Amino acid sequence: MQRALRAGLQYHDFDVRAVGTGEEAIRESAAWRPDVILLDLGLPGMDGFATLRALRPATRAAVIVVSVMPGEKDKVRALDAGADDYVVKPFGTEELVARIRAVLRRQADVTIGEPVVRTGDLEIDLGRRHVSVHGETVRLTPTEYELLRYLALHAGKPVSHTTLLRQVWGEYAVGDKYNTRYVVAQIRKKLGDDPANPKYIVNEPGVGYRLET
C-alpha cells in the first residue's frame, strides 16, 4: 500500500517521504517540514490519534487522515483532533490527489489572510461582518453569522457538529446536534440554498458541515 501510494503521488509530481511508525512521522515532519501529511490511523506502536495529537502543534502541515474504519465517529475524532480532512480506504490515486490539492489551496488562502471568503455568488466579508448573495445583503442573526463565519474560516474543510457547538455556543454549551442542524437550515433559507442540493453549505453525513469552495 505504502509503495503504491508513494509511486502514485510521485507520478503526480509530489515529493514523497514515507515512514512506518508514528514516532518516525513526528521526527521526519520536524526535520523535513512537509506541506501535507497523510496519516494512516492503523499504525503499529503509537496509535494514529496519539500521533495526530503530537503532530498538530509541531507542524503547520495539513494532515489528511487515511482510515479503513467504516465508523463516522473516527472521522469526527480525527477532525476534532486537528486533522484537515480524511479519506476512507480504498480510494484511487486521482481522488487522493484531488484532496491533497484542496488542502494545499486552503493553506494558501489562509496564508494570504484574505478577509473576504467567496463561494459562488456568496460573499462573506469577515472584516465588515457582512454577508451577501448576488451582491444583495443577507441579514443573519448573531448565532447564524457566528456559525457561517466559523465555516468560512475553515472553508472547504469538514467541521464537526461538536466543534460548531463549542465555537458558536461556547466552551460549555450543552447542545444538541439538532441545534446546529436547525441553524444551518435557517442560514440556507436566507441564502436561498437548497438543502437537498446545496451550493454553499454541504452536509457531511455523520460528521458535520462544510462550506463549499
Add this chain to the structure above:
Amino acid sequence: MIRRLAPYAVAVAAAGAITAVIGVVAPAATPSALSSLYLLPVLWLAARWGRGPAITGSVAAFLLYDFFFVPPVGTFTVRGPAEVLELAVLLAVALVTSQLAASQRRAQATAEALAKDSRALYDLATSMLRANDVTHALKLVADGALKSPVVERFAVVGEAGQLAGSQLTADELNQAAWSRDRAQAVGIAIKDGAVVPMKTHGGASSLAYLPLQSGVVVLTLRPEPAEAAEMRMLAALIGLADLLLDRRRATVEAERARGFEASDRLKAAILSSLSHELKSPIAALRAGLTALTAPRAGLQEEQRELLGDLDRQATRLDRMVGDLLALSRLEAGVEMDREPHSLADVVGGSLREIRPQLKGHEVTVRIPDDLPPVEVDEMQVGRVFSNLLENAVEWAPPQGGIEVGAVAIDDHVEAWVENDGPPIAPADLERVFDTFWTRRTSGTGLGLAIVKRVVDAHGGVIRAENRRRGPRFTFTLPLARFAVSR
C-alpha cells in the same frame, strides 16, 4: 375419649371439693353467703377448658348445694322462694361467667393462632429476602407449606419445570403446564385470602393446580376438614411463591438480555475487524492500479485501459464487501444511532455521494420546506437513499428522470424514489427486497435487501410499485418525537 372426658370429671370433683369446704365452715356462717365460693372453680374451669366443663361444674355445684345445704337437707327438693332464687342466681352467675371466660379464651386462642401465622410468615419472608437464590427461597416456601397439617403434597413449577417441593411425575408436570398455558385453576381457588378446595371429579386426594403469573402451584389437601387459619396461611404461602416466581422470571430475563448484549458487542467487533481485513488488500490493489494509470507511469494506452478495467473490478469487489458487511451488521441487530434530522439534508448527502454515477440523469427533489425533522440514523438512511438512487440510475433510460420526494403523514414521513424506467414484473414486486435477488447481471443483489432492513430497523415499511411514470419505491420513516408532539 378419656382425655376428652377428664375436664368434666375435674369439674364434678371441684364442685365436690368446694361442697366439703363449705361443710367444714358452715356452722360458723350462713350457707347462702358461702354459695358464691362455687364461682371460683367455675371461673377456673371456664378459663381452662371452656364452656362445657364450666356448665358441668355449675350444675354439679347447684345440685350439691341444694342436696347438702338447702333445707330440707338431704333431698333435692326446695322449700321456699328464697331458696329457689338463691339456686337460680348461683346457676346464672356460673353460666354467665363461664360464657365470658370461654369467649375470652377463644379470643386468646385466635390471637395466638394469628401471632403464630404471622410469625411463621415473617420468618419465611425474611429468610426468603435474605436468600439471593430465588430457587432456594421457593424451597423454603414449599417446606413451610408441607409443614401445614392440611397439606399432603405441595410443589412449585416454573416456566421451565419443577423448582421446589414434592417430586411430581411427568404427567403431573404436563397437567401443570396445561393449567399454566390456559390460566385455568383445577380443584382449588383462593377466595378472600384463603385457599378454598373445589368439588372435583377426582375426589379429595387428587392434585389441585393453581396457575400464577409466572408458574403453577401444585398441591394435595388432606381429606380432614381444615381450620380457616390454616387455609389463610396456605394462601399467604402461595402468594409468596407467586412473588418469588415473578422475581425469578425477571432475573432470568435480565440475564438473557445481558447475554444478548454481550454477543451483539462481540458480533460488532468481529464485523469491524473483518471489514478491516477484507478492505485493506482491496485498498492496496486500488492504490497500485490507479498509480499505474497515471500518464507519467509510462505505460501504453492499451495497458492503462486494462488497468482501468481492473480498478473497476476492484471497486466492485469493494462495494460487494461493503454491502455484505453492512447486511451482516444489520442482521446482527446493531443499534441504530437515531437523532432528529432534516430529511432534505440526508438526501443532499446521498445525492452528493452518488453524483459521479448520476451521468446524464435529471434528479428532481420534492421535499417540502416545512417537512418536520425525522428521527433516524443519518448514515443508514443515507444509504437507503443512495441505494435506491443507484437502483433508479440503473433502470432509468439514458437522460431519463429520477424523482426523490417526501411528505409528512400523521406521525411519520412517507418518502419515495421513482424513475421512468420499465416497470418491475408484478411477481417480482415482493421479491426485489430478497437477499441476492437482482434483475441485472452486474448487481450484488444486496442493495435493496439493505434498504429494507434499514427501514425495518426504524419501524417503517417499504413497498415497490409500478406507477404510470415507472417503478417507485415508497417507505416510511418516524418523525422526531418533539415534532410529533407539536
